[in-house]
Amino acid sequence: MKAAYPATPLLDVDELNTWFFTKAGVVKSVRNVSFTVGRGEVVGVVGESGSGKSVTGLSIMGLIDPPGRIVSGSVRLNGQELTGLTERQFRKYRGARIAMIFQNPMMTLNPVQTIGDQISEAVTEHESLSPREVHARCIDALKTVGIPSPEERLTAYPHEFSGGMRQRIVIATALVTRPELIIADEPTTALDVTIQAQIIHQTRKLIDETGTGLVWISHDLATLSELADRIVVMYAGTVVETGTTAEIIGNPKHPYTIRLLDSVPSRNEPGRPLRQIPGIMPSLISLGEGCPFASRCDRRIPRCDQPIPAVTPTSTRRVYCINIPQEDEVTA
Amino acid sequence: MTVVADAPIIVAHGVSKTFTLEAGFMASICQRLGNSERRSVRAVDDVSFEVRPGETVGIVGESGCGKSTLARILAGISLPTDGNVTFRDQSTKDWLSDARKALRVQMIFQDPQSSINPRMKVSDVVGEAPVVHGLIPRARRDAYVRECLEKVGLDPDFIHRYPHQFSGGQRQRVGIARALAVNPELLICDESVAALDVSVQAQIINLLMEIRAEFGLTMLFISHDLGVIRHMCDRVIVMYLGRIVEVATAKDLFESPRHPYTRMLLDGMPRVTTHRREFMTIKGEIPSPINPPPGCHFNPRCKFRTDECLSQRPPLEQAGENRKAACIHWRQISG
Numbered sequence: 001m002k003a004a005y006p007a008t009p010l011l012d013v014d015e016l017n018t019w020f021f022t023k024a025g026v027v028k029s030v031r032n033v034s035f036t037v038g039r040g041e042v043v044g045v046v047g048e049s050g051s052g053k054s055v056t057g058l059s060i061m062g063l064i065d066p067p068g069r070i071v072s073g074s075v076r077l078n079g080q081e082l083t084g085l086t087e088r089q090f091r092k093y094r095g096a097r098i099a100m101i102f103q104n105p106m107m108t109l110n111p112v113q114t115i116g117d118q119i120s121e122a123v124t125e126h127e128s129l130s131p132r133e134v135h136a137r138c139i140d141a142l143k144t145v146g147i148p149s150p151e152e153r154l155t156a157y158p159h160e161f162s163g164g165m166r167q168r169i170v171i172a173t174a175l176v177t178r179p180e181l182i183i184a185d186e187p188t189t190a191l192d193v194t195i196q197a198q199i200i201h202q203t204r205k206l207i208d209e210t211g212t213g214l215v216w217i218s219h220d221l222a223t224l225s226e227l228a229d230r231i232v233v234m235y236a237g238t239v240v241e242t243g244t245t246a247e248i249i250g251n252p253k254h255p256y257t258i259r260l261l262d263s264v265p266s267r268n269e270p271g272r273p274l275r276q277i278p279g280i281m282p283s284l285i286s287l288g289e290g291c292p293f294a295s296r297c298d299r300r301i302p303r304c305d306q307p308i309p310a311v312t313p314t315s316t317r318r319v320y321c322i323n324i325p326q327e328d329e330v331t332a
Numbered sequence: 333m334t335v336v337a338d339a340p341i342i343v344a345h346g347v348s349k350t351f352t353l354e355a356g357f358m359a360s361i362c363q364r365l366g367n368s369e370r371r372s373v374r375a376v377d378d379v380s381f382e383v384r385p386g387e388t389v390g391i392v393g394e395s396g397c398g399k400s401t402l403a404r405i406l407a408g409i410s411l412p413t414d415g416n417v418t419f420r421d422q423s424t425k426d427w428l429s430d431a432r433k434a435l436r437v438q439m440i441f442q443d444p445q446s447s448i449n450p451r452m453k454v455s456d457v458v459g460e461a462p463v464v465h466g467l468i469p470r471a472r473r474d475a476y477v478r479e480c481l482e483k484v485g486l487d488p489d490f491i492h493r494y495p496h497q498f499s500g501g502q503r504q505r506v507g508i509a510r511a512l513a514v515n516p517e518l519l520i521c522d523e524s525v526a527a528l529d530v531s532v533q534a535q536i537i538n539l540l541m542e543i544r545a546e547f548g549l550t551m552l553f554i555s556h557d558l559g560v561i562r563h564m565c566d567r568v569i570v571m572y573l574g575r576i577v578e579v580a581t582a583k584d585l586f587e588s589p590r591h592p593y594t595r596m597l598l599d600g601m602p603r604v605t606t607h608r609r610e611f612m613t614i615k616g617e618i619p620s621p622i623n624p625p626p627g628c629h630f631n632p633r634c635k636f637r638t639d640e641c642l643s644q645r646p647p648l649e650q651a652g653e654n655r656k657a658a659c660i661h662w663r664q665i666s667g
Contacts, residue, residue: 048529049500162617163395192394193556195617197600219529222559222602250606263534264604265563270582273541274563276534280499 008079009036010213011060011181016073018052018059021066025285029055031237032073037181040211042204044228044245046221050281052237053217057183060215061100062090077181096126099174103186105166109158116154119173126177141172146202164195171199175206181213188223200227221264225249230316233257236281236292243317253311253319256293291321299323339421340382341550342406342437342518346415349376349401353622373621375401377574378415380648383518388544388551390565390582392558392597396621397571399554403522406552407439419518432465438511442523444503448495448510454481455491458510467514480509483546485539501532505539512543519544520552525560537564558601562586570594573621573629576648580655590657590666593630628659636661 018030030052037043047053058064060075062082075082077097082090094100102108110118119138123129129137135154142150145168158166167187174182184203188196204227207214218224224231224245231248233241233256241254252258261267262275279296290305291297297304301323310318353371376398383389391399404410406417408427417424419437427434441447448457458480459473468476478488484505495503504524511519521540525533537560544551553564561568561582568585570578570593578591589595616633619625625632627642634641640660651657651666659665 048531164617192618193558193602194394194596194600196602200602220602221530222604225604225606226602246606249604260530261604263531264559265534265537265557266559267604268563270563271541273538274534276538277531280501280532 010039010078011037012076014074016059016075017071018055018064018068019071020068027284028287029237029284030059033239035232035242037213037215039213040207042207042214042216042228044224044231045215045217045234046224046231047234048219050284051234053234054185057185057217060183061094061098095122096177097179098181099179101170101174101182101184101187103189105170108170109166111158114155114157115169119176122173122176137176141176144175144206145172164191167191167199179212183215185217237284238292241319247317253324254321255297255299341385341420343382343418344380347376347379347405347412347417348374348414349405350374350413371622374574379576381569381579383550383552385550386548387567388553388565390561390568391552391554391571392561392568393571394556394618396618398574399571400522403520403554407437407520408434435465435514436516437518437520438514438516439520439522440507440511440524442526444507447507450495454493454506457506458513462513480513483512484509501528501535504536518550522554526557573624575629576658578657584655588666590651590662591659592634592636592665636664
């Protein structure tokens with residue numbers, strides 16, 4: 001797999017396992033997850049509730065608290081290992097070199113602090129700059145995310161902004177330290193359609209201009225297909241398939257990806273029953289060794305109960321299925 | 333159904349709803365001194381339409397467009413400030429004194445977590461209303477609830493469970509069973525599938541379409557998700573800041589929008605594609621409903637704007653066969 005990326009990738013997540021040790025049992029939220037992100041690349045991580053996509057994001061950020069723990073595997077930023085760092089060591093990375101954007105901007109922003117104070121705090125925490133330089137940085141960041149008259153807006157409080165503007169401010173705060181990598185967890189899910197389109201458009205532009213790497217975590221295949229260069233599909237804590245956006249959307253191979261795409265309303269004839277996936281996601285406590293989708297899969301064979309090796313149909317692609325439908329079957 | 337197909341089941345006649353904002357401490361002092369006016373939000377602004385039996389009508393719009401307020405008025409949960417709603421030619425104002433009439437309209441909410449009492453067992457959640465209103469004898473309640481659960485694809489043995497023992501999709505099924513239990517004629521779904529995962533959403537949409545066919549239900553489907561609206565609805569009403577801006581069949585609306593706002597919505601709609609999207613620039617944000625722009629509310633974001641748009645409210649006029657639009661320039665837009 002590594003051979004496809006000759007240089008060290010910006011982010012390399014390798015065989016990551018993050019488990020939560022609860023009274024009810026061990027919840028294996030993330031199991032053997034591997035993917036890479038290059039500079040200036042947008043990687044979409046898609047999955048439903050409980051797929052482990054958010055825990056993967058938090059694991060990269062070093063934000064897993066007990067009873068959770070990264071059990072094994074590695075997360076490397078520019079080749080440097082991040083797992084096993086102490087909290088003190090990690091603080092040098094978090095915010096400065098890796099930034100995170102969450103779904104709800106009102107929970108991210110401090111309601112009793114002006115946005116100017118909040119953005120400049122992100123800068124002064126990691127760099128020693130003169131107040132004038134800090135001010136200029138803040139203005140710059142607000143301009144890049146399209147906030148009108150940034151000078152005046154620096155003294156405003158979060159409640160004085162609309163939801164879309166608040167999310168832009170959160171993105172500006174993430175950008176102000178010029179991080180190498182941004183992890184965004186459902187950043188536009190709470191926004192209206194027209195505002196979401198604006199933010200996605202601006203994000204794509206920013207990534208192309210700055211060369212920052214972006215991991216965009218979402219349940220929404222449509223937004224990801226418009227924004228991401230590559231897509232990682234997760235189900236019940238594991239990666240079931242990765243590839244370029246064109247490969248995943250245009251030619252899905254894993255039965256889960258195929259069925260997930262089939263159940264999107266706009267890919268069905270209006271008024272007809274949607275091609276739904278029967279059943280529900282299995283509990284993350286009682287998972288066996290085999291494919292987690294097997295219980296809902298119509299292509300299940302006995303071999304599915306054993307560990308599933310990756311198949312690599314192209315150099316950019318990995319599929320964790322031992323009974324991949326043939327081309328003609330997919331279109332049938 | 334025995335009704336004449338042409339007689340509408342529910343009609344909104346010039347419905348408006350104004351909310352007066354709670355004045356803060358200083359503002360209330362100013363008011364006593366006669367210095368300031370009370371601020372108000374016109375959440376629904378002179379809205380008229382009708383729904384025919386068996387039809388599924390979608391109401392689409394972004395935050396603050398008044399779609400949920402309108403849904404609550406149609407369900408008889410809140411009363412309009414102006415105008416009135418008639419259900420089968422009777423004003424829904426009577427529903428306050430005769431709750432049994434109100435049963436004919438049922439609502440399914442977005443978040444089953446907050447719309448179902450967590451301390452009630454499913455047998456009570458679903459069975460309470462039919463028993464209280466005398467639709468079934470109390471002795472038959474559990475058997476009846478079992479039937480209702482089966483209709484929505486839940487195990488009938490779940491009747492002694494509490495809401496927290498269900499997954500999100502199952503809980504939404506309980507909400508649907510509760511609505512069906514009183515044999516409604518009109519079902520109002522307010523963002524009923526918005527909080528669900530894609531695969532669960534598909535299951536619930538299929539269920540709604542099945543029960544619609546099985547019980548001959550009329551449906552009002554409120555959503556911000558255009559893909560779901562396109563899939564479910566016969567006709568679509570588009571709202572912007574409290575007003576209807578366009579009404580058309582789903583097919584016409586998605587193929588040839590007449591109002592610039594509808595067009596903007598369709599352009600912004602994310603689509604599953606294999607190539608990177610060319611984004612057109614979307615201008616501005618939704619203005620505050622407390623102080624909406626004069627004339628056509630959409631004018632600050634509209635590229636077809638002329639001086640006329642600033643001075644007068646555009647009427648909702650005929651804009652082709654079986655469709656209406658509230659834009660004086662609709663001919664230009666559709667051309």
